[in-house]
Amino acid sequence: MTASNYSMPQYPESYWQDEKVNGFEKLNSDVKTDIVIVGAGITGITSANLLIKEGFKVIIIETGKVMNGTTGHTTAKITAQHGLIYDELITNLGIEKAKQYYDAQEDAIKFIQTTANSIDCDFSQEDSFIYSTSDEYSEKLTNEFDAYQRLKINGSLVDSIPFNIPTTGVLAMHNQAQFHPVKYLKGLLDEFVNNGGTVYENTTAIDVEEGTEPVVITKDGNRITCKFVISASHYPFVDMKAFYFARLLPERSYVLGVKTTSEYPGGMYYSADQPKRSLRFTPYNGEKLILVSGEGHKTGKGIDTLKHYRALEEFASETLGITDYPYRWSAQDLTTLDDVPYIGPITSKQNNIFVATGFRKWGMTNGTAAALLLKDLITEKSNPYQQLFTPSRFAPNPSIKNFISYNTDVAGQLIKGKLEYVPMHAEDLQNDEGAVVKVNGKRAGAYRDKEGKLHIVDTTCTHLGCETEWNHGDRTWDCPCHGSRFSYNGKVLEGPAEKPLDKIE
DSSP states (O other), X not given: OOOOSOOOOSSOBOGGGGSOOOOOOOOOSOEEOSEEEEOOSHHHHHHHHHHHXXXXXXXXXXXXXXXXXXXXXXXXXEOSOOSSOHHHHHHHHOHHHHHHHHHHHHHHHHHHHXXXXXXXXXXXXXXXXXXXXXXXXXXXXXXXXXXXXHXXXXXXXXXXXXXXOOOSEEEEEEEEEEOOHHHHHHHHHHHHHHTTOEEESSOOEEXXXXXXSOEEEETTSOEEEOSEEEEOSSSOSOOTTSOGGGTEEEEEEEEEEEEESSOOOOSEEEESSSSOEEEEEEEETTEEEEEEEEEEEETXXXXXXXXXXXXXXXXXXXXXXXXXEEEEEEEEEEEETTSSOEEEESSTTOSSXXXXXXXXXXXXXXXXXXXXXXHHHHTTOXXXXXXXXXXXXXXXXXXXXXXXXXXXXXXXXXXXXXXXXXXXXXXXXXXXXXXXXXXXXXXXXXXXXXXXOEEEXXXXXXXXXXXXXXXXXXXXXXXXXXXXEEETTSOEEESSOOSOOOBOO
């Protein structure tokens, strides 16, 4: 890479998080309501807004700050072009369900566009493109276009993309969109509060007592009695013996926000080949900030995470030229066994506790589709997508193969972590460096902060006992088994873990 005047931001920070959002109080007492929504991202906030308009009394609770989870770290593409998905869905689930999946995304896009008309959220209509750089993926693009034609999707094969990237095929999906997710949701949240809705931040749900009036129990012991519960917390905050941890694959991906030498031509772009590369722009101080993303991998596994940012930086520099590099961040998302989200009753025996998860990095449309479906389920209205998304479904192909593969890997990670040789000691660490170390003869995790203070934790994940690994790029402890993530001092950042890592003095 050639010398430059810019430098990588020292710490991860999402551009979307620059948008100021009003804070909310923490729940400090027992309360009663009609509906409790756990999670203040796109699914939770959209659901809350829809349900309060139906006459329900609604409370949203969020473990941290609103819009600070996956929704605040997305690339915010509003598209039904979810990679090479439709040929796969036709093969595995049949043409009817593949068409339903597409229609659900289109309904979500139309809902967002209509809603965004009254919110200043940088909404713009853009075409979306998947491109291939190899003969293998050129053939897959052709198959995907055949699926588009069978499903009557508004798309076309085009000759090239407007970058210095040699392509072997390009598939367009027309009339898609993009926006600023925090500005959009801030508008929805303001409307929700103005209509009488209640929001509590820094309020962690840890359990639900089942019954005709379920009770959500918080970490501080407060109880919220209600008629319906929606888990919109990215990872379900309760499992109820549905084994979501064994049916959801956690993956991380990375995003740069850069200003470029070359003028960005518009549109949204996504590579079919590995490693994944994604491009879009967003308005930024009267100019364009280019969002360059990709480098997905299973949480807690793979190379030094800082190298993923470096790889995207090199791609951006070669493709567009970088003049400034003000933002970088990462995101985590979950994939189901058959690539279709789980939206509906958390188990087949429940009719008042719902879940929405497994959006496979396409949360803007899938999260909105989830909110629309959950509203219909609670109000007992028919919805054509209920069976497609039901969490209790099981499609033999590919679910059995993926279930075995994923959980075999989990077992391997569990054993590997226990047998790992640990050569380092905490005193070896430099400032702003973290690593697995040996403390009192046992495996531990240590991070020495910028001021030189050591933070040492037990690396054993509090979910099911796998050993977490140090994430250099984001300064976190990540579990390679089920995707739990912890801050350098052990605080839970991502489930399914509920308890922090033990601190070692």
